[in-house]
Amino acid sequence: MRQMSVQKDLAKVTCFNCHLVSTARLPWAKSRPHHDAPAGLAVSPDGKKIYIALDDRDEVAEADIASRKVLRRAKVPGRPFGLALDAAGKSLFVTCRDGDRLAALDTQTLSETASAPVGMGPVAVAFCRTASGDRLVVANSMSDDISVLSVSPLQELGRPLAGRQPYAVAMTLDGTRAFVANRLVRLGPVLAGPASEITEIDPMTARAVRRESLDSAHLSEGVCAVPSRPWMLTSLVKVRNLVPITQVANGWVMSSGVAVTDIKTGAVIQMPLDEANNYFADPSGVVTDPAGRRAFIASGGGDVVTVVDLEKLAAWLEKADLATKREAVYDLSLSPEYVTARIPTGRNPKQLAISPDGGTLFVAERLADSILVLDARSLCVRGRIVLGDGGWNDPIRRGERVFTKAGYTFQNQFSCRSCHPDGHVDGLSYDFDTSGIGDNLLDNRSLMGVAGTEPFKWNGKNPSLEVQCGPRFARVLMRTDPIPPKDLRDLTTFIKSLPPARVARSADGKLTPAQERGKAVFFATMTPDRKEIPYERRCSTCHRPPLYSVRLSFDVGTGGVFDTPHLLGIATTAPYLHDGRAQTLEELWTTYNTNDMHGVSSYMNKIQLNDLIDFLKTL
Amino acid sequence: MHAMKTKLSSLTLTAGLAFCLFPVAPGVRAAAAGTDELPFPLIDRFENFQMKDGMPTHKAHCVLRASDGKLWVGTYDGVLVREDEKFRRIGVEDGLSHKMVLCMVEDPHTGDLWIGTMRGLNRYSAGRTTSYLQTTSGLPNNVIYGVDILGDTLWVATAAGLGALNLKTGEWSIFDQSNTVMHEPWVYAVAAAKDRIFVGVWGGGILEYELANKIFKEHRDPDRDFHFELMHDAGPISDITSWIAWEDGILWQATYFGMARYDGSRWRTWEEKKSPLISNFVNFICARGRVAWVGTDRGVSVTDADTWVNYRTNEKGEGIVEIARPGRPVETRTMSTKLVNDFVLGIWVDDHESWFATSDGLSHAYFAAPPKPAKVPDAK
Numbered sequence: 001m002r003q004m005s006v007q008k009d010l011a012k013v014t015c016f017n018c019h020l021v022s023t024a025r026l027p028w029a030k031s032r033p034h035h036d037a038p039a040g041l042a043v044s045p046d047g048k049k050i051y052i053a054l055d056d057r058d059e060v061a062e063a064d065i066a067s068r069k070v071l072r073r074a075k076v077p078g079r080p081f082g083l084a085l086d087a088a089g090k091s092l093f094v095t096c097r098d099g100d101r102l103a104a105l106d107t108q109t110l111s112e113t114a115s116a117p118v119g120m121g122p123v124a125v126a127f128c129r130t131a132s133g134d135r136l137v138v139a140n141s142m143s144d145d146i147s148v149l150s151v152s153p154l155q156e157l158g159r160p161l162a163g164r165q166p167y168a169v170a171m172t173l174d175g176t177r178a179f180v181a182n183r184l185v186r187l188g189p190v191l192a193g194p195a196s197e198i199t200e201i202d203p204m205t206a207r208a209v210r211r212e213s214l215d216s217a218h219l220s221e222g223v224c225a226v227p228s229r230p231w232m233l234t235s236l237v238k239v240r241n242l243v244p245i246t247q248v249a250n251g252w253v254m255s256s257g258v259a260v261t262d263i264k265t266g267a268v269i270q271m272p273l274d275e276a277n278n279y280f281a282d283p284s285g286v287v288t289d290p291a292g293r294r295a296f297i298a299s300g301g302g303d304v305v306t307v308v309d310l311e312k313l314a315a316w317l318e319k320a321d322l323a324t325k326r327e328a329v330y331d332l333s334l335s336p337e338y339v340t341a342r343i344p345t346g347r348n349p350k351q352l353a354i355s356p357d358g359g360t361l362f363v364a365e366r367l368a369d370s371i372l373v374l375d376a377r378s379l380c381v382r383g384r385i386v387l388g389d390g391g392w393n394d395p396i397r398r399g400e401r402v403f404t405k406a407g408y409t410f411q412n413q414f415s416c417r418s419c420h421p422d423g424h425v426d427g428l429s430y431d432f433d434t435s436g437i438g439d440n441l442l443d444n445r446s447l448m449g450v451a452g453t454e455p456f457k458w459n460g461k462n463p464s465l466e467v468q469c470g471p472r473f474a475r476v477l478m479r480t481d482p483i484p485p486k487d488l489r490d491l492t493t494f495i496k497s498l499p500p501a502r503v504a505r506s507a508d509g510k511l512t513p514a515q516e517r518g519k520a521v522f523f524a525t526m527t528p529d530r531k532e533i534p535y536e537r538r539c540s541t542c543h544r545p546p547l548y549s550v551r552l553s554f555d556v557g558t559g560g561v562f563d564t565p566h567l568l569g570i571a572t573t574a575p576y577l578h579d580g581r582a583q584t585l586e587e588l589w590t591t592y593n594t595n596d597m598h599g600v601s602s603y604m605n606k607i608q609l610n611d612l613i614d615f616l617k618t619l
Numbered sequence: 620m621h622a623m624k625t626k627l628s629s630l631t632l633t634a635g636l637a638f639c640l641f642p643v644a645p646g647v648r649a650a651a652a653g654t655d656e657l658p659f660p661l662i663d664r665f666e667n668f669q670m671k672d673g674m675p676t677h678k679a680h681c682v683l684r685a686s687d688g689k690l691w692v693g694t695y696d697g698v699l700v701r702e703d704e705k706f707r708r709i710g711v712e713d714g715l716s717h718k719m720v721l722c723m724v725e726d727p728h729t730g731d732l733w734i735g736t737m738r739g740l741n742r743y744s745a746g747r748t749t750s751y752l753q754t755t756s757g758l759p760n761n762v763i764y765g766v767d768i769l770g771d772t773l774w775v776a777t778a779a780g781l782g783a784l785n786l787k788t789g790e791w792s793i794f795d796q797s798n799t800v801m802h803e804p805w806v807y808a809v810a811a812a813k814d815r816i817f818v819g820v821w822g823g824g825i826l827e828y829e830l831a832n833k834i835f836k837e838h839r840d841p842d843r844d845f846h847f848e849l850m851h852d853a854g855p856i857s858d859i860t861s862w863i864a865w866e867d868g869i870l871w872q873a874t875y876f877g878m879a880r881y882d883g884s885r886w887r888t889w890e891e892k893k894s895p896l897i898s899n900f901v902n903f904i905c906a907r908g909r910v911a912w913v914g915t916d917r918g919v920s921v922t923d924a925d926t927w928v929n930y931r932t933n934e935k936g937e938g939i940v941e942i943a944r945p946g947r948p949v950e951t952r953t954m955s956t957k958l959v960n961d962f963v964l965g966i967w968v969d970d971h972e973s974w975f976a977t978s979d980g981l982s983h984a985y986f987a988a989p990p991k992p993a994k995v996p997d998a999k
Contacts, residue, residue: 119787143787159787160729161744200745207730208745504788514792583755590754606779607793610757614790 004536004554012455012463013552023546026452027496032396036061036388038364038371040083040124041353042092044107050353050362051092051107052371052387055079060094061387062110065360068373068385074110076103082124082169086134086151093136095122098502102138102147104154114154119143120504124168127151128175128203135203137178139166142502142572146180146199148206158206163197164427168285170223170232171203172263178203179232179261181220184427187574187583190441194218194241194428198234198261198268212268214259216240217329218428219421222286222297222352225263226310234259235283235297236270237418238329239426242441244433249479253430254414256283257329258297258308260317269317270329273297273306273339279413280304280342281406285352287361289376294340296361296376298349301406301415305349305363307341307379343379345372347390348404367401399494402487410479416469416491423447423498425573429580432476443580449500449568453549458578460553460563465492501569505618517608518615527603537600539612543567548619557597571617585613658923659910662930662940662973663987667959669980673706675699679976681965685725690974691732692981693720693965698734698743714748716741716761724766726773726786733773735763740775751784757791758782765819765862769811769830776806781818794818794828799835801826802858808873810865817870819860825872825881838881848877848890855879856888866906871913873901878913880924887924895927895943896920905966905973912973914963919975930954932961958982 023029040053049071052061059073060080078099085092085107092105095118102122104114119140126137134151139162146162146169149155163182170179178201185194196218200210214220219237226233238255240247247253256273274280281301288295288310295308316337317325328334346368353362354376363372369388374381391397403423406412419426425446433440442458456462462472469491474482483491506512511519522539526532535541544550548567555561562578576582582592589601589609596602604612668674678695685691690701696718697710711718716739724733731744738761740751751758760779767774768786775782780795795804801823808819818826824839840858842849848856855872862873872879877890877899889896898915905912913920918931927943938957942950958975965976975982 158728161731161742161747161749197747205730206728211745211747514790586757587755605797606753606757606759607795607797610791610793613757 004541004552017550017552018544020452020546023452027493028449028451028499032497033391033394035391035394035397036369037366038369038387039081039351039366040095041351041362041364041371042083042085043353043355043362044085045087045089045356047355047357047360049107050371050385051083051085052364052385053080053083053094054387055081055097060092060105060110062107063371063385065355065373068383070385070387072110074105074112076105076112078103082122082139084125084127084136086127087129091151093125093127095125095138097121097123097141100140102136102149102154104151116149116154116156118147118149118156119145119159121502122147124166126169126171126178128171128178130175130204132204135175137169137171137180137201137203139169139180141165141167141183143504146178146201146208148178148201148203160199160201160206160208162199162208163211166199167221168223168234170225172225172232173227175203177201177209177263179223179225179234181223181234183219183221183421185218187427189583190429190575190580191242194239196220196236198223198232198259200266210266212261212266214268214270217257217259217270218426219282219418220259221284221350224286224288224295226288226292226295227290228292229310229314230263231310232261232263233286233288233295233297234261235286237283238270238272239428241428241430244431244440245476246433248413248477249410252279252332252413254279254281254418255329255332256280256297256299258283258286258295260313269325271313271338272329272332272335273299273308274332275335276332277411279406279411280306281409281412281414282404282418284350285364287352287354289354289358290356291358294376296343296352296354298345298352298363299406300348300350300366301404301418302412303345303347303349303405305343305345305352305361305374306339307343309338309340312340313338341379343374346370346384347401367397367404395490395493396497397494398487399490399492399497402483402491403494408478408480408483419444420447423495424501427574429575441579443575443578445565446501446569446573447495448498449547449566450498451496453547453551453566455551455563458562460551465495469495500566501572503569503571503617503619511618512614514611515615515618518611518613521604521608521612522615527600529603531603533600537596539599555597556593556599557595558592567616567619570619585616657928657942657944658926659907659921659928660970660973660986661928661942662954662984664954664985665938665956665958666983666985667956667980668706668983669959672980674980675706675708675710677979679965679978679981680720681722682967682974682976682981683723683725684967684969684974685732686727686730691723692974692976693723693734694976695719698723698732709743709748714741714750716750716752721763722765722776724768724773726768728771728786733766733768735766735775737762739763740766753779757784757793759793759795764806765808767809767811767816769813769816774809774811774816776809776818778806779804781806781809781816794835799826800837801835802837807860808863810863810870812865812870817863817865819863819872820858821860822858823860824855824858825860825863825870846876848888848893852885852887854886855881856890861901862903864904864906864911867909869906869909869911871904871906871911873904873913875900877901878904878911880911895922895929895941895949897929897931902962902964903966905968907968912966912968914966914975916962918958918961919963919966930958932957 042051078096080094081097082095094103121142124139136149138147164184168181180199198212217236222235280299346365348367351364361374361376371385403416406415429441456468462468676696681693692699699706717736719737722735734741742749759782760777762778765776773784783792803822805821810817816828827836841854856879857874857876870881880887897920898917900916903914921928929941938954960977960979962978973984
């Protein structure tokens with residue numbers, strides 16, 4: 001083993017490295033408590049009721065706004081997440097994130113009346129009227145596309161290409177365009193600089209018509225149209241992943257912003273939301289009042305809602321020249337020009353909604369199991385719609401609060417979740433050179449399915465999540481005191497509870513013929529011409545089931561000895577290799593395995609390679 | 620391949636008298652005889668575009684008008700899109716994987732354009748170009764000769780087999796000599812035909828793939844000879860397929876040795892010396908209804924398999940149109956304009972206009988009469 005892995009210290013290597021026979025003992029395989037975490041919100045046209053998606057419960061709740069009481073709940077299987085009402089408020093449309101479908105509920109009975117398949121991982125939906133009839137636009141976060149559906153009957157009309165991980169949808173007020181915000185940056189050369197996308201859709205034709213680039217920005221989770229102005233607002237995280245991570249303290253690595261898109265021209269100006277020495281991390285939902293005078297933007301990591309005076313913002317944009325506008329987002333002293341208030345909220349505010357008369361603002365406090373109800377004009381708290389008990393006795397839930405809290409980092413710049421949305425990846429490589437000079441690009445690794453795969457880090461030096469998330473996290477990333485021990489225990493409990501990312505599999509769980517052939521390639525001990533593949537060069541030697549990792553470090557010819565990543569959910573974690581140099585799984589072997597160091601692949605023809613990749617995508 | 624093109628085109632410099640003598644299908648004679656009406660539109664004039672008109676290069680390889688009305692031209696140096704009477708170029712600097720564009724198809728569901736180049740496949744979607752290479756995706760090979768879409772599947776003709784990309788799942792399938800009856804790996808064309816796919820193989824004739832049964836059937840030149848057509852109307856005219864096109868139940872085969880037509884049961888073949896076909900050297904066929912618009916090295920032939928119209932340049936350098944109706948002498952007219960170049964590599968046609976991509980520019984053809992339905996009686 002020492003010879004094979006170049007691992008000098010085998011003290012922590014046990015039989016389980018190679019002979020873990022089941023994942024059933026792992027925390028993520030066990031049942032966990034479920035909570036009343038609010039996701040999408042929709043307010044009825046008469047302003048009397050609010051509908052709340054409870055994805056962790058497989059339920060949709062209806063609450064009375066005046067009394068702030070939940071009136072009833074309906075079961076909606078498939079992890080209901082995004083909501084939209086039709087113009088009359090008679091039908092409620094629900095995206096089912098794990099069911100890959102859109103459900104229609106009758107708001108009178110709160111029962112499901114129709115369902116239509118959409119792309120994978122639908123998270124947001126918007127309704128509009130067009131000359132060709134009513135339309136729904138759905139953001140499919142896992143298949144990177146957008147479903148456009150007719151309402152009567154409820155069926156998909158087209159599925160145009162999105163950016164990467166589309167996450168929020170908003171219609172222009174005239175219903176002629178849908179704007180879709182995407183969370184992840186497009187795949188491309190690491191050093192080219194990241195850029196995500198706002199995708200414009202014509203709901204009538206179900207076609208993409210324009211794509212605006214958000215340079216050096218990502219994790220857009222909210223988008224909304226501005227009445228009275230030709231604007232679309234999109235929340236964003238400005239990211240500087242290619243500067244050494246020391247910039248957390250010496251400048252910043254992440255800051256929050258909002259993109260102002262001119263609906264007519266597609267021109268985008270990014271504006272900062274943070275302050276020079278105080279950050280409001282993880283911007284998410286965005287709404288404006290009906291007059292278009294103010295915008296509200298939730299900060300999931302900062303537990304505030306930022307209020308932007310759009311008239312002041314417009315005035316600033318009016319007088320600024322183009323060069324100033326281009327650089328605006330880097331000037332964190334700008335935000336006092338138009339940010340007029342920060343409203344404290346409960347834990348992890350995400351989605352926002354506003355009543356049709358603009359009088360009431362609703363804030364989904366996701367990790368407090370409540371909806372904060374605010375007077376949108378005075379910004380005074382009216383009360384809360386209580387959905388659940390917050391799950392304070394559940395260490396996983398407590399850990400998720402730690403995970404999403406920016407207060408542990410220097411000047412509240414970011415949370416664990418800022419790089420690991422949903423516990424997964426943000427698709428970036430970061431310069432982890434702690435000295436502040438030189439390059440040490442490291443690809444971000446998913447935390448989903450990470451339990452049992454220790455040691456951690458690409459160099460395989462951290463023996464446990466407690467070390468990884470404790471002192472190391474404080475020294476290298478947070479640049480503050482470490483997370484307190486009790487919170488750290490909860491945090492690691494939460495991380496270990498994250499199951500591997502969901503991947504596309506056939507309904508019956510069976511492999512397709514191509515996937516079966518790929519499986520045979522993965523476990524091959526001989527090449528097709530009966531030459532033995534050396535033990536240390538077989539896929540399954542290092543990527544041994546059930547985790548598809550023996551948790552040792554190897555040299556696979558990429559410039560060093562690196563920890564063997566597990567392969568569960570590998571289809572969803574691009575880019576690949578320790579520095580993110582491989583944009584696709586194919587590139588691992590076509591481009592970066594010229595000497596058969598990363599498994600013997602030189603004998604494979606293209607069909608065999610495609611089969612192997614098809615199999616890997618099922619793990 | 621290029622040497623063969625040169626040699627064969629020099630062998631077939633004259634079409635000869637066969638033009639006037641070609642046999643006529645009796646069922647069509649009555650319909651065409653005694654009237655000037657043709658079963659397809661006649662071109663009245665050409666409007667030409669060359670480098671002086673904003674083309675970035677001499678060679679245009681393919682052309683199509685998308686459903687949104689935009690005209691797209693694949694050239695030796697990128698893709699051109701015609702907007703507001705001007706050409707805008709999309710090149711490697713805009714994300715295109717290679718400058719030499721060989722083929723294009725529009726996805727009818729999304730309006731996205733799939734662009735095949737000499738190095739990779741590209742998806743152009745609302746201003747964004749995404750490239751697929753053999754090293755970064757399941758694409759069989761980087762040389763893309765043809766693309767077509769049927770349902771949710773993109774079919775890609777490459778220099779190393781046929782690729783199929785499921786546009787919803789992203790899964791690639793490859794069909795080549797290792798898993799089909801394909802004799803050669805060079806797939807030059809692919810044509811979607813409702814419930815099946817036709818595959819033009821350079822040196823391997825035509826493959827017919829039944830989607831429901833996942834069965835490949837092979838159509839080969841029965842005489843296996845590419846210099847002479849020994850067995851007339853008995854199968855593909857040659858195994859050296861340079862292009863295929865399908866519409867309305869009819870498959871058309873282009874080769875450098877003539878062309879063929881297949882209606883699902885019967886084959887018909889044409890050579891320049893034995894028919895009005897303008898040249899044996901057929902680069903491209905665009906099927907419109909049951910009519911073939913045939914791009915050759917010496918101009919364009921249009922035919923429904925019985926009536927033929929040829930557009931070419933005569934010895935005086937004038938543009939002429941030759942109309943060969945069944946059973947009647949060939950009628951030759953001089954045109955006020957002509958094709959920008961007689962070496963035609965790509966064609967796009969609808970009921971109102973046609974476009975020709977040539978080795979020295981682009982021609983826009985205006986039809987002489989109001990559009991007529993392209994449907995014609997089945998030739999028997």
